Amino acid sequence: MSADSPAVGLVTAGTGGIGRAVTEELLTRGVVDRLVVVDVSEPTAPLPAGADFCQCDLRDPGRLAELVAGLPTELSVLVNVLGGERRPPVVPVDDVAWPPPEVWDDIIDLNVSAAYRLTRALxxxxxxxxxxxxxxSIAAAMPWAVSPAYGAAKAALEHWSSSLAVLLAPRAVRVNLVRPGFVWSRQWAAVDRAEFERVVADRVVLREAPPHTSREQTAADIAAAVAFLCSADARHVTGQAINVDGGATLVRAAR
Incomplete structure (x- = not known):
C-alpha cells in the first residue's frame, strides 16, 4: 500500500455495541482513515466521520459478492465481530445441551463460517x-454448558484463526483474537438482565485505581484491545488471543 493511500478497514456487525465501539476506536486512534461498516441492520445513530455503512447479510452469497466487488483493492484492517446466537433461534430449543441440528448449524455459521467466507473473499x-x-469469547477456552454450540463455534474460530496466522505470515499479515468476557449487549438484552447479572456474579472483581471503582465491562474495553492489535504498536503480535474479561476466566466455574 502506498504511503499516500488512505488506510481502509472493514468491520462486521458494525452497528452493534462492540462493532460500533470498534469502529469509533479504529478511527479515533488513526489506525485507519476510512472504515466500511457492514451489518444487516441500519445504524440507529449516525456513524463517525470516515465510516461508510453497507447493509449486507454475509450469509447471502450474492450480497457478499456485491460487497466485495465494491471494496478497494487493498485493505489494511479486517475485524470480524459478527457472532452470537440468533434470537429467537431458527427453531425452538427445548434443551440447550442438545439444540436441534438447525440451531447448531446456524450458530456455527454465524460465528465461524461467516468470518471464513468473508476473510477468504478478501x-x-x-x-x-x-x-x-x-x-x-471466553466461552472458547472453557466448558460452556449454557450453550455448547456457541462455545464450540468460538473454539473453532480460534483454531482457524491460529492456522490463518501461520498461512498469512509470509505476506506480513497478522491475525489475532480478542475474547470478551461479559459485556451487556443486544444479544444479552434478548435473554434477560437478571440472567446476565447471575452469570457474572462469580467473576474476579478487578478493581481500578482510585478515584475509580470496579465497573462492568463495556464494548469500549473490547474495542481498545482490538484497536491495539490492529495498530502498528502490535506489529510483532500475531496468532494471539487477549482476554478482556475482568479476570472472569481466572476463577470461573465451568458453565
Missing part, C-alpha cells in the same frame, strides 16, 4: 502489514 486484498482481528 484474503487477496489484505495489504502487506495488514491486520485481521476476530472477536471470539
Amino acid at each position: 484474503a487477496g486484498r489484505l495489504a502487506p502489514g495488514a491486520a485481521v482481528c476476530n472477536v471470539s
Whole structure:
C-alpha cells in the first residue's frame, strides 16, 4: 500500500455495541482513515466521520459478492465481530445441551463460517502489514454448558484463526483474537438482565485505581484491545488471543 493511500478497514456487525465501539476506536486512534461498516441492520445513530455503512447479510452469497466487488483493492484492517446466537433461534430449543441440528448449524455459521467466507473473499486484498482481528469469547477456552454450540463455534474460530496466522505470515499479515468476557449487549438484552447479572456474579472483581471503582465491562474495553492489535504498536503480535474479561476466566466455574 502506498504511503499516500488512505488506510481502509472493514468491520462486521458494525452497528452493534462492540462493532460500533470498534469502529469509533479504529478511527479515533488513526489506525485507519476510512472504515466500511457492514451489518444487516441500519445504524440507529449516525456513524463517525470516515465510516461508510453497507447493509449486507454475509450469509447471502450474492450480497457478499456485491460487497466485495465494491471494496478497494487493498485493505489494511479486517475485524470480524459478527457472532452470537440468533434470537429467537431458527427453531425452538427445548434443551440447550442438545439444540436441534438447525440451531447448531446456524450458530456455527454465524460465528465461524461467516468470518471464513468473508476473510477468504478478501484474503487477496489484505495489504502487506495488514491486520485481521476476530472477536471470539471466553466461552472458547472453557466448558460452556449454557450453550455448547456457541462455545464450540468460538473454539473453532480460534483454531482457524491460529492456522490463518501461520498461512498469512509470509505476506506480513497478522491475525489475532480478542475474547470478551461479559459485556451487556443486544444479544444479552434478548435473554434477560437478571440472567446476565447471575452469570457474572462469580467473576474476579478487578478493581481500578482510585478515584475509580470496579465497573462492568463495556464494548469500549473490547474495542481498545482490538484497536491495539490492529495498530502498528502490535506489529510483532500475531496468532494471539487477549482476554478482556475482568479476570472472569481466572476463577470461573465451568458453565
